[in-house]
Amino acid sequence: MTTLIEIDGSRGEGGGQILRTSLALSVITGRPVQFRRIRAKRSKPGLRRQHLTAVNAAAEICGGRVDGARIGSTDVLFEPGPVRGGDYTFSIGSAGSASLVLQTVLAPLLMADEPSNVVLEGGTHNPMAPPFDFLQRCFLPVLAAMGARVELTLERSGFYPAGGGRMRAIIAPCKHLQPLSLMERGEATRRSAHVMLANLPEHIATRELDVVRERLDWCEDETRVSKPRGAKGPCNVLLLEVGHSNVTELVTAFGEKGVRAEAVAGKAVSALNQYLASDAPVGEHLADQLMVPLALAGEGRYRTLPLSLHSRTNIETIQRFVDVNFHLEQEDAAVVVSVQAG
Numbered sequence: 001m002t003t004l005i006e007i008d009g010s011r012g013e014g015g016g017q018i019l020r021t022s023l024a025l026s027v028i029t030g031r032p033v034q035f036r037r038i039r040a041k042r043s044k045p046g047l048r049r050q051h052l053t054a055v056n057a058a059a060e061i062c063g064g065r066v067d068g069a070r071i072g073s074t075d076v077l078f079e080p081g082p083v084r085g086g087d088y089t090f091s092i093g094s095a096g097s098a099s100l101v102l103q104t105v106l107a108p109l110l111m112a113d114e115p116s117n118v119v120l121e122g123g124t125h126n127p128m129a130p131p132f133d134f135l136q137r138c139f140l141p142v143l144a145a146m147g148a149r150v151e152l153t154l155e156r157s158g159f160y161p162a163g164g165g166r167m168r169a170i171i172a173p174c175k176h177l178q179p180l181s182l183m184e185r186g187e188a189t190r191r192s193a194h195v196m197l198a199n200l201p202e203h204i205a206t207r208e209l210d211v212v213r214e215r216l217d218w219c220e221d222e223t224r225v226s227k228p229r230g231a232k233g234p235c236n237v238l239l240l241e242v243g244h245s246n247v248t249e250l251v252t253a254f255g256e257k258g259v260r261a262e263a264v265a266g267k268a269v270s271a272l273n274q275y276l277a278s279d280a281p282v283g284e285h286l287a288d289q290l291m292v293p294l295a296l297a298g299e300g301r302y303r304t305l306p307l308s309l310h311s312r313t314n315i316e317t318i319q320r321f322v323d324v325n326f327h328l329e330q331e332d333a334a335v336v337v338s339v340q341a342g
Helices: 016-029 049-060 098-110 132-145 203-216 261-277 284-289 291-297 309-318
Strands: 005-008 033-036 065-067 076-079 087-091 116-122 150-156 165-171 180-182 188-198 223-226 235-244 248-254 299-304 324-331 334-341
Touching: 005 016, 016 033, 016 049, 016 098, 016 291, 016 309, 049 065, 049 076, 049 087, 049 098, 087 098, 098 116, 098 132, 098 165, 098 291, 132 150, 132 180, 132 235, 132 248, 132 284, 180 291, 188 203, 203 223, 203 235, 203 261, 235 261, 248 261, 284 291, 284 299, 284 309, 291 299, 291 309, 291 324, 291 334, 309 324
Parallel strands: 005 033, 087 116, 180 299, 188 223
Antiparallel strands: 033 076, 065 076, 116 165, 150 165, 188 235, 235 248, 299 334, 324 334
């Protein structure tokens, strides 16, 4: 009988990443999980809509059994079955992050025997979650270098708090991910600033891009504004992208009621400057996204900025399911993350 793993959701960072990583690796390894104290360190503990959708999505792709999963649940039992490729639609029913639901099912569906066509409905650009653009231009190209073929398309943008977004992922089977070594950025290839604006005055975008051009010394033709069609509510998203031959970094800032456009842009510029001031190729959020793929490959390494508590908690969670060792080595202002099979 397969040994049940008990996961304490209050450990470390104490958020939803513990749940998502555990669900994905439970499906892949076939290990059942008893979750306790889910999202205990959040202002509203327990499952919210996007987390409940992630639990049910994980169960659907493997014919698993779930006990105790409902809005607000802090204790859930998850018993996986064999993962199955196919056509799936997962709708959050709110502006909850569709990207985070995809994060839950992507790695397991790579291990399936058949390709998968996955439609995800909800928020596509959310604070505290990787936006669609990050997945498409930062994460998936690195995953492709490990042998995975995933095509991600945005069919409709969805913003907090209205939601209504829709993205599609075509996932080809890839049961054996290749090791990754990402130690240098490579040659600079492009940079851009993009404001997504809907149902708000245009001067907001103008003021944000003025700050970007002034503080980063970027040109007019490196900035643009788009107006997402069919946006159900107001949106103001600033995306700063810097591309290199080996990796792309994307920094996102979201407009908030009562926060000046200059402050929104200033926050994004400061975050990008922190990345640019180092020579580490992997930014804070990509560092977190790469941990599960490297663990499944059984080998790999990358240079990144100092790890967040979020990433350190993710390492602890992964090691509950996969026999790998993570080694962290300080190297000037960067950290080298190395993964080896145990």
